Amino acid sequence: xxxxxxxxxxxxxxCCNWCSYAGADLAGxxxxxxxxDVKIIRVPCSCRVNPMFILRAFEKxxxxxxxxxxxxxxxxxxxxxxxxxxxxxxxxxxxxxxxVENGRTRVEWVSAAEGVKFSTVxxxxxxxxxxxxxxxxxxxxxxxx
Amino acid sequence: xxxxxxxxxxxxxxxxxxxVLGWRIGENTYDPEPAFFESEEDMQTFVYNNFCAANLSxxxxxxxKLEGKTxxxxxxxxxxxxxxxxxxxxxDREKTYIIGVGCKGKLSIENVKRAGVKGILSVNDTDPLQxxxxxxxxEVSYKAAMLDRCHxxxxxxxxxxxxxxxxxxxxxxxxxxxxxxxxxxxxPAEKFAxxxxxxxxxIRCNACRNVCPACSCRKCxxxxxxxxxxxxxxxxxxxxxxxxxxRAFHVAGRCTDCGECSRVCxxxxxxxxxxxxxxxxxxxxxxxxxxxxxxxxxxxxTSFTADDAEPSVVAEGGTK
Numbered sequence: 149x150x151x152x153x154x155x156x157x158x159x160x161x162x163c164c165n166w167c168s169y170a171g172a173d174l175a176g177x178x179x180x181x182x183x184x185d186v187k188i189i190r191v192p193c194s195c196r197v198n199p200m201f202i203l204r205a206f207e208k209x210x211x212x213x214x215x216x217x218x219x220x221x222x223x224x225x226x227x228x229x230x231x232x233x234x235x236x237x238x239x240x241x242x243x244x245x246x247x248v249e250n251g252r253t254r255v256e257w258v259s260a261a262e263g264v265k266f267s268t269v270x271x272x273x274x275x276x277x278x279x280x281x282x283x284x285x286x287x288x289x290x291x292x293x
Numbered sequence: 294x295x296x297x298x299x300x301x302x303x304x305x306x307x308x309x310x311x312x313v314l315g316w317r318i319g320e321n322t323y324d325p326e327p328a329f330f331e332s333e334e335d336m337q338t339f340v341y342n343n344f345c346a347a348n349l350s351x352x353x354x355x356x357x358k359l360e361g362k363t364x365x366x367x368x369x370x371x372x373x374x375x376x377x378x379x380x381x382x383x384x385d386r387e388k389t390y391i392i393g394v395g396c397k398g399k400l401s402i403e404n405v406k407r408a409g410v411k412g413i414l415s416v417n418d419t420d421p422l423q424x425x426x427x428x429x430x431x432e433v434s435y436k437a438a439m440l441d442r443c444h445x446x447x448x449x450x451x452x453x454x455x456x457x458x459x460x461x462x463x464x465x466x467x468x469x470x471x472x473x474x475x476x477x478x479x480x481p482a483e484k485f486a487x488x489x490x491x492x493x494x495x496i497r498c499n500a501c502r503n504v505c506p507a508c509s510c511r512k513c514x515x516x517x518x519x520x521x522x523x524x525x526x527x528x529x530x531x532x533x534x535x536x537x538x539x540r541a542f543h544v545a546g547r548c549t550d551c552g553e554c555s556r557v558c559x560x561x562x563x564x565x566x567x568x569x570x571x572x573x574x575x576x577x578x579x580x581x582x583x584x585x586x587x588x589x590x591x592x593x594x595t596s597f598t599a600d601d602a603e604p605s606v607v608a609e610g611g612t613k
Contacts, residue, residue: 199542200514203535221599230597233604234579238545238594240607241574242538242567245476247485255604285485 157211157277159186161270162201164194166224167259168216174263182270185277186214193217194255195228199239202253206286212252212277216266219257229257248285251276297341297366297394297458302333304364310390311361314352316345323402323416327352329363341366343418346399346440348553350375350384351506357385365389368396369461370442372451373549373585374506379453380588381547383509393451395459398435398443401556405438436466442552442565445469452586469550470573472566477613492537494560501554501564507544507584514539541567546575546594549585574612578602 163169169190175182191197194217202213215236223229236255244250256269301313317328318340327347330336348371356363367375372393378384400418412427420435445468449461476484502508502515515536541564550572554564575582575593579601582593606612 200535200539203538207534227597230599230601231594233601234594234597236604237578237602237606237612238571238574239542240604241612242541242570244481244607244612245473245484245570246488246538247479247481247483249481250608253604 155278155281157185157274157282158209159183159212159214159274159277160205160210161186161188162191162194162197162213162215163188163258164196164217164224164229165190165192167218167222167257168194168266170260171216171258171262171266174260175266176263178263180263180267182267183274185274186270193223193225193228194232195223195225197232197236199235202239203286206248206252206283209283211280211283212254212273214254214256214269214273216256216258216269219259222259243286249280251280252283252286294341294394294459297392298336298339300392300456300458301330301339301364301366302336304390305330305336306333309362310364312356312359312363313339314349314356314363314365315339316341316347316366321415322418323400323405329356341394343397343400344402346401346556348374348504348506348551350378351504351509353384353389354378354509357383357388359388362388362390364392366392366394367451367454368394368399369449369451370396370447370549370551372453373447373583374551375585376453376588377547377549377585378506378509380585380590381509391451391454391456393454393457395457395461396449397460397462398439398446398464400435400438401440404440405433408433408437439464440552440556442550442556447550447583453588470569472563473569473573474613476566491562494562495536496560497536498559500557500559502540504553504557505540505544505548506551506553507547507549508540514543537562537564537567541571544568545571546582546592547584548572549583577612578606 163172172188194215197215205213217229217232220229240250240253243253254273258266304310305313313330316325317338319325322342323344325340325345327349330339349365350371353365379386410424410426410431410433414425416422416424422433422438424431424433443464444466446465449463548568550568552565558564579593
């Protein structure tokens, strides 16, 4: 039974253990709210995120995927987020090239002290995905439905 | 070219090399196939003509594990692939003797057929091509029969070789990124329709993966643990659905743009577009980079600078 007909997007947030996950924690302990549509997956480093993770999230029904990591230069492992940055830039560009709306993917650098930023970013991203609506394209790139 | 054959035969005879990796004559002029030759009798079927389009560098991965030296014939574009494999330590330079063969653009029988020629009996590789068909003789211009990739050739200089035989001729006539730019200019809906139309033709034969010199992993993510034909029929899996984009990403920064993927695709999917899009982005964002040009260079995805573009550059249209 659906009480509320409003579209609730499914959003996956990959958060690095050292900065963004702690930032989310801070947002929580500071009583800052962000939509419950965001599902956080903790990863050791933003560099851990294989482009396939993002594609898989979309294939499994996510409407938006956001990757959060330490600010460039602040990576716990020194350089991980620099590699992640290049990879994600290329992946997002490829998704755009294939006709997937480029608002559905995002990278944000959130430090452990930025609980407010975490909450603003998530609110903003959820709003963006709501305006884009349900993701239908990346479910299956190959088959004609 | 008789010269290549004679030289290969001489090196095989005097024991410099144990085997020759080249092309064996097929049933017709237009279907030579990659082959190893180990004796003088084998070499009778050796051929190098303008239909010898296959990139032989990938075969050197296996040949590097064999005893003794292997002679390999590489065209200018193949030498980039070989150099890239060299930088990834997948081939052994010590066990390779490279004859850089000249290239004046390679031909494709598919393009001859596309030019409207039917019932082909035989064809030669001169300019223009003399085609004998069921309906009489006809001519096709060399340019029309040339592989699409040769129109955007990246150069006729061998980047790695032991000796060079034969003349090369510049064949590039078009801008390499023209097609990519054309797609970039479309609306998201048009782009998606274009790729869905192309990719829905895919039969997952894995030919593009098997031929690709950059796809040299011993264990591939697309291999299922089932055997034989079941191995390929991964219909519902994630890998199946996202095959092309994942494969393109796996070779990003290492793809030399040799164009073999599109050449072997039995369904005619323009697979090189994905690779070229990555190359174009890398060139725009991280500086000009040609994979395989320098075996010592670090790839764009295994290096970084502190002031790289942020991923939001895509939404701002900075990669177009």
